Amino acid sequence: MPDPGANACQTAAVLCGFGGYVPHSTLANAELAERFAVDPEWILQRTGIAERRVVEPGGATSDLAVHAGRAALAMADGPPPDAIVLATSTPDHVTPATAPDVADRLGLGGAAAFDVGAVCSGFVYGLATATGLIRGGVARRVLLIGADTYTTVVDPLDRGAAILFGDGAGAVVVRAGTPDEPGAVGEFDLGSDGAHKDLILMPAGGSRQRSSGAQLPPDTQRTHRYARVVGNEVFRNAVRRMTASSRAVLDAAGWPPDQVDHVVPHQANARITRAVAEHLGVPRDRFLSNIERVGNTAGASIPLLLAHAAAERRLAAGALVLLTAFGGGLTWGSATLTWPALTP
Secondary structure (H helix, E strand, O other): OOOOOHHHHOOEEEEEEEEEEOOOEEEEHHHHHHHHOOOHHHHHHHHOOOEEEEOOOOOOHHHHHHHHHHHHHHHHOOOOOOEEEEEOOOOOOOOOOOHHHHHHHOOOOOOEEEEEOOHHHHHHHHHHHHHHHHHOOOOOEEEEEEEEEHHHOEOOOOHHHHOOEOEEEEEEEEEEEOOOOOOEEEEEEEEEOHHHHHHEEOOOOOHHHHHHOOOOOHHHHOHHHOEEEOHHHHHHHHHHHHHHHHHHHHHHHOOOHHHOOEEEEOOOOHHHHHHHHHHHOOOHHHEOOOHHHHOEOHHHHHHHHHHHHHHOOOOOOOOEEEEEEEEOOOEEEEEEEEOOOOOO
């Protein structure tokens, strides 16, 4: 028989701080409706989005990450982190990684700092990385930030993509603790399918395009600089992968779907979230959402939603929470955790 007290002696990653940030500039449906000659209500019904935030001219992903990271550190109110992990697919530069710059601007120079690139699944991958650092004894405290500025890499003339994406950042602090305390991170399920990498792809800018030496036709030079999304196929894959991953991680945790208190999904659009809820068998009202206000913020989607939930005191300590995401790569991932006891 397993020792009931053995679990309490293990090291776990425990959430202890949240922070979020969105730019001040707002892009409402009315402006996009005029651009694409559609009705603003059509955009809302199709996506669940009423407005999204846009980074200021000259701004970058690191600027948003610094704001969110500073807020999470202030809430956590403890010693400085040993590592900073930044989940992003819109780094400030192709090289170097953006995380060291963020760490320096937060006064954390000298700590380990690196980027994780898994597109919209990046935060869940980053949480698995931070958890591994803590469980392995490499770090006692980790600042994990999800930040993206997809409005800078989406074609403003591509209706299917431009109506979805907004910019933002969310951050959490995880510390070493025990599995039986509120805030403990539990099980993970991660996966990928590179055979379908073309469904979400930015053709230009990487080593393959640069080394080919091929000159792009004039009519594609502009569009190849932007991320393109094959909407219908992404929708089908997102629903299937998020549902299967959620089931796998719930089975690993021993949580029946009807016992999950809250689901925090990556919010690509509201239709995907509704479909996942239906397939998973978890009531729709248990799915948290802020997509109407911020749009699809890619790797920032889950941590920004967590930060808003923490600020609004919407969850009780010890609540069973499921995170699930899907992104380019293709990548997907899910995690279980209990909600922390947050001090006012």
